[in-house]
Amino acid sequence: MSRTAQTESNETGLTRASGLGGFAADWASDQRAFKNVSWGKAMMWIFLLSDTFVFGCFLVAYMSARMSTVEPWPNASEVFALHIGGENVPLILIAIMTFVLISSSGTMAMAVNFGYRQDRRKTAALMLLTAALGALFVGMQAFEWTKLISEGVRPWGNPWGAAQFGSTFFMITGFHGTHVTFGVIFLLIVARKVMRGDFESGRRGFFTSRKGNYEIVEIMGLYWHFVDLVWVFIFAFFYLW
């Protein structure tokens, strides 16, 4: 995608520097640093930045616990294996969960695109599909938790080794699962608004009593992609490492 002109023009006909010069000019300018980004989008990004630190702290805590324990760390490959057709397939449920979440991110990205094209029906349908995939993910996570708990994994111990395995597992995947659950709820709320045509009729929202537009779909999408993003890191560090 080559959109790297040295200047960009906006609706007022003024040109705005791009590149590093533009970065300096934006941050040194009056009133607002994020020039062509609405407050809603900027605030969602800043919320996601703070959430990055929350998950960053969890993963650093996990690293410290795993590095400092004197007992061997349970082998995730075996712990999360499923017994299918007479043999143990390592990590298969986690792999499926990963594919489900990535698919939900794909449908969400397309929902945002159709939203900006004012295609109400497709936007709502894709958002509902995203919510369904998210719910499927949470369901599989509940299954995984049930299986592990029935095998004796607790926050204070487990049959295979270091006690910290249980606490970090429940903490990290639990917090992530909570994010997915809230995402599903908000997806359903926004999908309903899209379906009803709120963003075309200028109907006011229940909480802020502001009129919404299709950018809300994109902001919702940012949150959803972030949930997928966090899972990429959890998958790499907790399940694969």
Add this chain to the structure above:
Amino acid sequence: MAEATAHAEHKQPAIKLYLFVWGLLFVLSAFSYMVDYVGVQGYPRWFLIILFMLLKAGLIVAVFMHMAWERLALVYAILLPPVMVLVFVALMIPESNYTLFTRMAFFGTAP
């Protein structure tokens, strides 16, 4: 009304790009799963896990979250601070090693 014009101008990449990235994320996830399935161990394993993780994260942020089309003012404000987490990691590695050392020294257990 300024908002509305800003949106009319909102550049939207083609659906094809999303489908391509989606496919790429599937392939990369399959690769990172294969790392475990095949049983690569040690440094090659860690290298591959982190490589696929960063590629996936980059694709999600750049394309799905539209970061590739944002101005640098936002890109730097959001993407640079998380890099500081690496400082935290660098602090906690010697700390963890020290904890392990004291545990072994005083409880007499070896990992």
